[in-house]
Amino acid sequence: MNKEIYEVRKKIVLEFISDKNYRPMKLKEMCTMLGVPRREREELKQVLDQLISEGEAAMDDKGRYKAADEDVLTGTFIGNTKGFSFVHVEGMADDFYIAGENTKNALHGDEVVIQKIAEEKSGRRSEAVVVKVLKRANEMVVGVFEKSKNYGFVVPDNQKIARDIFIDKQNTMGAVNGHKVVVQVLDFGNSRKNPEGKVVEILGHVNDPGVDILSVVRAYHLPEQFPEDVMAQVAEIPDTVLPEEYEGRKDIRNWQTVTIDGEEAKDLDDAVTLKKRADGHYILGVHIADVTHYVREHSPLDKEALRRGTSVYLTDRVIPMIPHKLSNGICSLNAGTDRLALSCIMELDGQGTIVNHEIAKTVIHVDRRMSYTAVKQILEDKNPEVMEAYKELVPMFEMMAEAAAALRQKRKSRGGIDFDFPESKIILDKRGRAVDVKPYERNSATKIIEDFMLAANETIAEDFFWQDKPFLYRTHETPDADRIHKLTVFLKNFGYYLKLKSGEVHPKEFQKLLGKIEGTPEEAMISRLVLRAMMRAKYTTENTGHFGLAVKFYTHFTSPIRRYPDLQIHRIIKEQLDGQLTEKREEHYRKILPAVATETSQAERRADEAEREVDKMKKVEYMAGHLGEVHEGVISGITNWGMYVELPNTCEGMIRLQNMNDYYIFDENKYELRGEMDRQTFRLGQKVKIYIADADKAARTVDFYLADDVEYFQQS
Structure with missing residues (x-):
């Protein structure tokens, strides 16, 4: 249609x-x-x-x-351990409050229809009742089995599923106390009756190595094994480029070409080249693995890749979108081998403006596989040994730094927002236990690749927009007016302001704000609040621009090994280049792309949540090995039940009000806690010394005390 x-x-x-x-x-x-x-x-x-x-x-x-009645809405049910719940409606700034007796039998993550019964007032959320569950998110639930005499029950790992699942004696599969199990829900129950299910898989004991991450894999329905028909198709794919496959391609094997990735990366889907002409213009080549040459439309490989949507990167494993023989083999742009690619070759002037470009099917040959660390040592540290080892490439890396800086300045001038949150790397021992958490920060090499990939994604999107062809775009909407209003009120307490025009904000205002807070104690906290005020980026068939990058045209072109939308648009681009994008094919793409956009956006969200869940779990596990230690951290959040403190290694814990040696009042306008006795005030961004008191891996929580309060609580 x-x-x-x-x-x-x-x-x-x-x-x-x-x-x-x-x-x-x-x-x-x-x-x-x-x-x-x-x-x-x-x-x-x-x-x-x-x-x-x-x-x-x-x-x-x-x-x-x-x-639809204007008071009848569709949204996502958000469970809560306290009985009441919320429903998030896409595009609305605030969630709806659902009282415990009005949840019907919805569980966390379900798609539900709600009827609004009370408007927002006096700081209270709008209230609604669940009318109908449209789509179940929890037909399978992962949890810990507890055995009773004649029956069992499972306590869900996901604490937002606040009800235990009853297991009839004949449906326990022989599980014993402490087994981590997968349960199929047979009956979702009601307000008076718990859900009922049967055990369909025993993952192992809760303390067995690897069971914790396997539980997350099952909970998020991440597929580990590839179906037989997929592997049969993969077995027929050659390990090298065949002679006949060079035909019809631009041969650029003689261009000086490198990949730049993390040391542990194995699926290398982007390579770069750079030359500088006599007139000062750069010729930047971004070469992306031609995955669609091997993953043909409608094939078992293609169907499975769409079902997965994206690769998922967990702490101890990667769940790939396509099998390793492709992702690490013929599709990976490994050094010293000929590879098929789809290239975006751009001409940049000295100010970072892309004045011309070419999109081509190519064959490339990567000269060296570079790491971010090695390129940083060349550009920032000027390490003589590393510079000698890569001496033939050093001039190109120096040019890359120049070209990337010009692109970055161009993006900054139009208002592109550059969040620079410290990421973390979790180190595991042989048994899979977290033994270290290290902050992982961007450097000059990571920024070069980011800038080059952004340029290619923008160029491809604009090209196909003006050709008016069916396409997938990566879009990011202007933030909701209510969220922006709340953010501006909060920022005033810190002496910062956002300039609004007709109630809307330009991304350049956020960029200015981030510049002002750089290096201040409140930088991390305000950056996170700005990020939360924004809408989530997604895949769409309509090009509505990307607010965060401050661009009118944007897509995802550069990672077809690990993202299906990139693979999908490669297919369209190649058909257009080959003159095969007929009216019939355009009609075909217009029919399938809306579903592809929706499914891949959902798959991306699922992967993000699973990755965050594992990281949080492993950080808690690491902190459990450091109980009783004192560290300095920064207050990253304040609520009416306590304050969150983030340590330099990115681990976070909470100091609960009941664990503080004073009576504190929460000021929601200033996000402050003020003590009644000693009048001490705690603010966001403030440095504090904390004592690590407890770490609960099951609940994913870490409890801190203020270091000065420890002696008081130990005595009492």
Whole structure:
């Protein structure tokens, strides 16, 4: 269904269900009324589903469609251990409060329909009730098995699933106390009855090595093994480029070419080249692995890659989007081998403006596999041994630093926001236990690659936008006005201001703010609050620009080994280059791309959440080995139940109000805690000395005391 036909049908359906004489109908009845043939029934359902997601239509508890009441909304259920819950509606700044008796039988992550019953007032959130669960997120649940005499129950790992799952004696699969298990939910229960399920897999004992991360893999439904038909297809793919595959490609094997990645990276999907002409212009080549040459559309490999959506990088393993034979082999731009690529070759002037470009199918030959560390040692440290080892490449790296600086300055001048949060690297021992957590910061080499990849992504997006071809874009919406208002109120307490125009903010204002707070105690905290005020980037078929980068055109082109959207647009680009993007093929892409955008955005979110969950778990495990130690940290968050403190290694813990030797009052306007007795005040960004008191790996929490309060609590 092309876009024009889809919009016409959407309009017809919306008018039909909005008619004053319309009564709610199920899909089959609606098809009869509208004269929709059986073969087109699924297309009508897609239109109705889209109308529901856009808030134009709703489904009642009997599965009948109707026009949406403005107080009836669709959102994601957010569970809570305290009984009450929230529902997040996409595009709305604040979540809806759901009282415990109004949750129906929804569990965390479910897609639900809610009915608003009370407006926001006096600082309280709008309140709603769950009307219907549209889509279950927890048909399988991971947790710890506890055995009773005639039955068992499972305590979910995800504490936002606040109800234990009852397991009948015949459905325990022989699990014993402390086993980590996967449960299939058979009955989601109700307000008076717990969910019921059966054990379908025993992962091992909760303390067995590797079971903790395996539990996250299962909880997020991350597929570990590739299906047999996928591996059969992979077995037929050659390990080297065949002679006939060079035909029809630009041969640039004689260009000085390098990859620059982390030391441990094995899936190298981007390589770079740079030359400088006599007129001062740079010729920058960004060469990306031609994965689609091996992952053909509709093949088992392609279907599985779309299902996975993205590679997932956990602390002790990578769950790849495509099998290792491809990701680390023929698709990886390994040094000393010929490889097929899709290249974006850009001409830059001295100010970082891209004045010309070429997109081409190429064959390349990488000269050296460089690490970020080695390039940093050349450019920043001027390490003589490293410079000697790569002496033939040093001039190109120095030119790369110049060109990247020009691109970065160009991006800065238009308002691109550059968040520089310290990342962390978690070191595990042979048993998989966390033994160290180190901050991992960007350097000149990582910034060079970032700048070059951003330039290629922007160039490709603009090229195909003006060609008016079906495409996938990476878009980032302007922040919600309510979020910006709350942020501006908060910033005033620190003496910072955001300039607004008609209630909206330009990304350059954020850039100016980040410049002002650089090096201040509150830098990390304000940076995080700015990030939270923004919308989440996603994949879309419509180009609406990227707010954070302050660009009108942006896509993801540079990582087809680990991201499906990149692989998808490579297919479109190559068909266009080969003159095969016919009207029929354009129609095909217009039909499939909306679903690809939605599915890959969801897969990205799932991967991000799983990665964060494992990192949090392993950081808590590391901190458990350092109980009783005193460290200095920075207050990273303040609430009415305590304050969070972040240590230099990026581990975070909480000092709870009940664990402080004074009665503190939380000032929500200034985000401060003020003591009643000694009048001491704690503010965001303030340095404090803490004592590591406890670490609960199951709850993912670390408890700190103020170092000065430890003696008082030990005596009491």
